[in-house]
Amino acid sequence: MIPGNRMLMVILLCQVLLGESNHASLIPEEGKKKVSGLQGRHPGQGHELLRDFEATLLHMFGLQRRPRPSRSAVVPQYLLDLYRLQSGEAEEAGLHDADFEYPERSASRANTVRGFHHEEHMEQLPSDGASIRGGGGTPLRFLFNLSSIPEEELLSAAELRLYRRQIDDAGSGMEGLHRINVYEVLKPPRAGQLITRLLDTRLVRHNATRWESFDVSPAVLRWTRDNLPNHGLAVEVLHLNQTPRHQGRHVRVSRSLRHSPEEDWDQLRPLLVTFGHDGKGHPLTRRAKRSPKQRGRGKRNRNCRRHALYVDFNDVNWNDWIVAPPGYQAYYCHGECPFPLADHLNSTNHAIVQTLVNSVNTNIPKACCVPTELSAISMLYLDEHDKVVLKNYQEMVVEGCGCR
Ligand SMILES: *[C@@H]1O[C@H](CO)[C@@H](O)[C@H](O)[C@H]1NC(C)=O
Numbered sequence: 001m002i003p004g005n006r007m008l009m010v011i012l013l014c015q016v017l018l019g020e021s022n023h024a025s026l027i028p029e030e031g032k033k034k035v036s037g038l039q040g041r042h043p044g045q046g047h048e049l050l051r052d053f054e055a056t057l058l059h060m061f062g063l064q065r066r067p068r069p070s071r072s073a074v075v076p077q078y079l080l081d082l083y084r085l086q087s088g089e090a091e092e093a094g095l096h097d098a099d100f101e102y103p104e105r106s107a108s109r110a111n112t113v114r115g116f117h118h119e120e121h122m123e124q125l126p127s128d129g130a131s132i133r134g135g136g137g138t139p140l141r142f143l144f145n146l147s148s149i150p151e152e153e154l155l156s157a158a159e160l161r162l163y164r165r166q167i168d169d170a171g172s173g174m175e176g177l178h179r180i181n182v183y184e185v186l187k188p189p190r191a192g193q194l195i196t197r198l199l200d201t202r203l204v205r206h207n208a209t210r211w212e213s214f215d216v217s218p219a220v221l222r223w224t225r226d227n228l229p230n231h232g233l234a235v236e237v238l239h240l241n242q243t244p245r246h247q248g249r250h251v252r253v254s255r256s257l258r259h260s261p262e263e264d265w266d267q268l269r270p271l272l273v274t275f276g277h278d279g280k281g282h283p284l285t286r287r288a289k290r291s292p293k294q295r296g297r298g299k300r301n302r303n304c305r306r307h308a309l310y311v312d313f314n315d316v317n318w319n320d321w322i323v324a325p326p327g328y329q330a331y332y333c334h335g336e337c338p339f340p341l342a343d344h345l346n347s348t349n350h351a352i353v354q355t356l357v358n359s360v361n362t363n364i365p366k367a368c369c370v371p372t373e374l375s376a377i378s379m380l381y382l383d384e385h386d387k388v389v390l391k392n393y394q395e396m397v398v399e400g401c402g403c404r
């Protein structure tokens with residue numbers, strides 16, 4: 001378990017070290033003012049401080065080292081959309097429920113969502129002539145390398161998402177249907193035979209272009225929780241009452257199939273999404289955008305209250321691996337806890353007593369102005385293996401301050 005206040009402590013420590021936030025581009029950007037240059041005032045010290053800061057944050061995020069995403073790393077649109085719903089940015093981006101099926105059930109038990117593309121070089125193409133006993137189609141096998149999921153993360157669900165494109169049936173006089181079957185492959189394929197177990201199946205009409213989501217939780221749980229060997233998933237597309245010209249052309253399962261070149265394989269290729277929880281903090285929840293409430297009561301009030309503190313990930317050059325947000329409003333607590341303590345200072349009985357004692361004996365310090373309520377933010381980032389992760393981090397934002 002990571003102490004939740006560490007982030008804020010680091011920030012405040014930086015503030016102290018860098019001197020009341022005037023020269024700290026590292027983070028402190030009070031209000032909108034932003035001044036550059038760690039070097040200017042603290043030559044030599046800035047670099048070291050930055051390194052410590054980075055290391056502490058990485059540890060807090062549960063990462064061994066700073067991810068260095070390759071150029072080819074792809075952030076699937078689905079995870080971006082999930083993030084937007086998570087962070088309350090959805091309305092701003094014009095994303096509505098109608099456009100997006102929010103995985104309510106899966107997400108409600110998870111604080112981490114990961115996206116995986118299959119290992120393309122290991123894909124089994126139709127030319128291999130593999131078949132599923134009793135099946136009529138030519139399946140494709142997909143291997144997903146899930147080894148980047150940490151052991152402490154317990155998965156609760158997984159879905160395989162496939163993109164399919166509308167077929168124009170106009171004039172054929174027949175309603176086009178096909179069935180998509182998704183299997184777990186149970187043994188290494190031998191002599192073109194795949195030993196499989198059916199996971200999910202769907203009968204779909206041709207007249208729509210959309211993503212289809214298949215529940216592959218049982219297989220993924222066996223691979224991760226039960227440590228059983230992962231021989232991949234198999235997808236079979238059966239065309240019912242179809243003319244052969246449609247064969248294999250419309251569910252986007254392979255780069256090599258004949259699709260118009262402008263289609264973006266990186267965005268339309270199959271995607272495996274896992275939902276897990278690492279035991280730290282609350283699950284992902286859909287959020288309405290927090291309105292930036294200004295709680296301050298004018299400049300002259302020096303009592304304990306919340307102040308703006310914008311943490312900019314650009315300042316540690318992390319914008320290459322943190323996809324979103326670019327930074328966030330963390331806030332900090334600062335101010336006096338005067339005698340007698342007023343109710344609105346969120347004090348405890350103990351703080352009232354301590355302040356009372358301080359008023360007669362200054363050897364005993366006053367109560368301190370500290371965060372009394374913290375909230376989480378979600379972050380979308382690329383991990384050390386170029387895999388995309390959406391994670392909820394607890395206790396990142398000050399919601400309320402108090403004298404304690
Ligand atoms: C899976 O990925 C890990 C790194 O995340 C790598 O070390 C391992 O070799 C990969 N396994 C396979 C079968 O490709």
Ligand SMILES: *[C@@H]1O[C@H](CO)[C@@H](O)[C@H](O)[C@H]1NC(C)=O
Pocket residue numbers: 175205207208
């Ligand atoms: C597809 O066809 C079915 C029945 O023919 C119809 O109910 C449905 O609205 C159609 N969908 C679209 C997107 O056109």
Ligand SMILES: *[C@@H]1O[C@H](CO)[C@@H](O)[C@H](O)[C@H]1NC(C)=O
Pocket residue numbers: 295304305306344345346372373399400401402
């Ligand atoms: C006291 O806490 C509440 C809720 O956490 C918060 O709304 C309020 O602003 C806090 N008071 C001060 C002085 O920060």
